[in-house]
Amino acid sequence: MVRKAVIVGSGPVGCLTALALSKAGWSVAVYDARADIRLPENKSQSLQRSINLAISSRGIAALHAVDPLISKRFMKTVIPMRGRMIHTTNGAAESQLYDLNGQCINSIDRALLNEDMLNELTAASIEVHFDHKLVAADFNKKVLTFNKKTDGTTIGVPFDFCVGADGSYSTVRSQLMRVTRMDYQQEYIPHEYIELRVPARVDENGNEQFQLDPGHLHIWPRHSFMLIALPNQDKSFTSTLFAPTSEFSKLKSPDEFVSWFRLQFPDATEIIGEARLKQDFLHNPRSPLIHIKAHPYHYKDRVIILGDAAHAMVPFYGQGLNCGLEDVRVLDVLLRKNEVDPVHSISGGEIDGRLANALQEYTETRHDDLIAICDLAMANYEEMRHSVTTPLYRLRKMVDGLLSYGTRFIPFQTLISQLTSTTFSRAPSGWLALYTMVTFRPDISYAEVRRKAERQNRLLDVAVWSGLLATAYVSTVATLKWLKT
Numbered sequence: 001m002v003r004k005a006v007i008v009g010s011g012p013v014g015c016l017t018a019l020a021l022s023k024a025g026w027s028v029a030v031y032d033a034r035a036d037i038r039l040p041e042n043k044s045q046s047l048q049r050s051i052n053l054a055i056s057s058r059g060i061a062a063l064h065a066v067d068p069l070i071s072k073r074f075m076k077t078v079i080p081m082r083g084r085m086i087h088t089t090n091g092a093a094e095s096q097l098y099d100l101n102g103q104c105i106n107s108i109d110r111a112l113l114n115e116d117m118l119n120e121l122t123a124a125s126i127e128v129h130f131d132h133k134l135v136a137a138d139f140n141k142k143v144l145t146f147n148k149k150t151d152g153t154t155i156g157v158p159f160d161f162c163v164g165a166d167g168s169y170s171t172v173r174s175q176l177m178r179v180t181r182m183d184y185q186q187e188y189i190p191h192e193y194i195e196l197r198v199p200a201r202v203d204e205n206g207n208e209q210f211q212l213d214p215g216h217l218h219i220w221p222r223h224s225f226m227l228i229a230l231p232n233q234d235k236s237f238t239s240t241l242f243a244p245t246s247e248f249s250k251l252k253s254p255d256e257f258v259s260w261f262r263l264q265f266p267d268a269t270e271i272i273g274e275a276r277l278k279q280d281f282l283h284n285p286r287s288p289l290i291h292i293k294a295h296p297y298h299y300k301d302r303v304i305i306l307g308d309a310a311h312a313m314v315p316f317y318g319q320g321l322n323c324g325l326e327d328v329r330v331l332d333v334l335l336r337k338n339e340v341d342p343v344h345s346i347s348g349g350e351i352d353g354r355l356a357n358a359l360q361e362y363t364e365t366r367h368d369d370l371i372a373i374c375d376l377a378m379a380n381y382e383e384m385r386h387s388v389t390t391p392l393y394r395l396r397k398m399v400d401g402l403l404s405y406g407t408r409f410i411p412f413q414t415l416i417s418q419l420t421s422t423t424f425s426r427a428p429s430g431w432l433a434l435y436t437m438v439t440f441r442p443d444i445s446y447a448e449v450r451r452k453a454e455r456q457n458r459l460l461d462v463a464v465w466s467g468l469l470a471t472a473y474v475s476t477v478a479t480l481k482w483l484k485t
């Protein structure tokens with residue numbers, strides 16, 4: 001008999017998991033607390049979080065590993081961004097490329113991505129039950145309890161394998177804590193964000209045009225806070241202001257907000273317009289930023305948490321979703337490696353040793369990667385809002401560029417074709433910039449990225465100190481010689 005996998009959450013991570021497990025032969029059902037976001041009457045629900053997001057190599061590689069055609073279809077809807085455009089206070093703009101070989105990150109509409117993934121589930125005849133909120137789970141009896149929003153009734157859903165992809169406030173995770181000794185850490189950072197829309201401009205021929213270069217992710221770094229903007233297909237930009245709550249609290253009215261905004265971002269004020277700024281300030285939510293670390297991610301042979309449910313991170317590296325999709329690729333490889341058989345029948349209290357091993361291996365091998373990217377994401381905030389403006393940062397980018405020169409470039413198509421059967425390869429020799437490894441090298445695990453970056457930093461420190469000592473030695477010897485003469 002084919003065993004049943006129940007996925008909780010139909011966000012991008014839940015959808016990709018459903019596709020991967022269905023392809024592997026499981027009977028799959030997906031449950032989500034929300035209504036179907038594809039229906040016109042529910043569209044507003046899908047607009048709660050960022051309008052667009054940046055998808056890059058790790059996310060694309062994961063989509064490709066599950067189904068190359070899906071990743072091809074998604075890539076048709078993205079806008080490539082080849083670098084950061086840094087906007088200074090005096091209105092100047094400077095482009096900083098993301099990668100020496102011209103690789104890009106890609107702006108994608110969040111709602112469209114999620115809707116397309118749901119359509120993939122429909123095409124694969126996977127059951128999706130909307131308006132079903134998980135309220136309890138008995139992982140020993142293998143039964144999930146859902147509350148049906150439509151009539152308020154409660155139903156019990158039996159499962160063989162449960163995947164929790166139910167986001168940062170995961171109920172699967174909280175139920176998992178009742179049966180495992182889970183270490184858990186949740187932290188709200190002192191910053192929050194609000195989204196502001198940069199509309200398209202209408203040119204002299206009546207056509208809509210972008211107001212900023214769509215080939216860049218725009219950043220207005222202001223040290224303790226920053227504004228960013230990512231392009232949309234309709235020629236608008238979604239701009240996000242990240243700032244400490246203490247800064248936001250000083251701005252009591254829309255007028256105060258606009259005066260402050262004009263002072264900090266005069267050029268952005270012009271393209272957004274004061275009236276729209278006031279409206280967005282009044283109507284758009286100011287949302288908190290959270291990061292979550294947990295361990296382990298599984299229980300026996302029957303439940304695992306993936307995506308934000310396992311590791312919500314601050315959005316500053318643009319990696320949260322990429323990492324969540326990568327979780328699915330890693331799990332898929334481990335299920336195949338351990339020869340998990342979805343048709344194998346398990347009776348009563350029996351444990352499926354292969355599935356248990358695969359989940360154990362997932363927890364053991366993935367934890368360091370997830371901690372590494374959560375920490376790197378936090379560090380990238382400092383880089384984006386402050387370091388990008390400093391001469392030392394520019395010098396470091398130049399040094400990285402020079403030192404990477406001899407390192408072999410592996411085209412993305414070659415990389416992803418190798419990734420269907422392995423989790424990660426060994427870090428390659430040669431110099432690679434941290435940003436390149438995090439964003440464009442899905443063959444290197446996040447933990448290995450961090451280790452290699454630390455090794456490279458130590459080498460540079462040694463080189464700089466040796467250079468300084470050598471200079472000091474030579475000048476001292478020269479001075480002594482001169483004094484003797």
Ligand SMILES: Cc1cc2nc3c(=O)[nH]c(=O)nc-3n(C[C@H](O)[C@H](O)[C@H](O)COP(=O)(O)OP(=O)(O)OC[C@H]3O[C@@H](n4cnc5c(N)ncnc54)[C@H](O)[C@@H]3O)c2cc1C
Pocket residue numbers: 008009010011012013014031032033034049050052053054055132133134135165166167168169170171193306307308309315317318319320321322323324
């Ligand atoms: C401002 C911002 C910008 C971001 N930008 C980027 C970016 O550029 N690039 C990037 O890679 N990542 C980005 N992220 C992170 C990204 O949004 C998340 O990592 C991603 O949405 C996680 O996907 P998920 O499928 O795990 O969870 P979600 O998208 O949160 O989906 C969870 C699903 O579970 C459902 N659910 C929740 N509770 C229950 C329940 N009890 N019962 C049933 N269903 C339930 C929800 O309704 C939802 O549909 C950003 C995040 C923020 C906040």
Ligand SMILES: NC(=O)C1=CN([C@@H]2O[C@H](COP(=O)(O)OP(=O)(O)OC[C@H]3O[C@@H](n4cnc5c(N)ncnc54)[C@H](OP(=O)(O)O)[C@@H]3O)[C@@H](O)[C@H]2O)C=CC1
Pocket residue numbers: 033048049166167168169287288289290291308309312313314315
């Ligand atoms: N890393 C980060 O900083 C952030 C990441 N995100 C990601 O974006 C995803 C989608 O966000 P969005 O659609 O706006 O979802 P929400 O943040 O609105 O939350 C989704 C569900 O979680 C529950 N929830 C919300 N806030 C809390 C809380 N403080 N404590 C307990 N439960 C809570 C709500 O359940 P109920 O209906 O029962 O109230 C809600 O239905 C999140 O799930 C998360 O994965 C979101 C915010 C920040």
Ligand SMILES: Nc1ccccc1C(=O)C[C@H](N)C(=O)O
Pocket residue numbers: 053054084105217228315316317318319380384
């Ligand atoms: N998508 C985001 C959302 C919020 C904050 C940053 C991003 C980024 O993608 C930043 C990009 N990786 C950068 O380093 O320039």
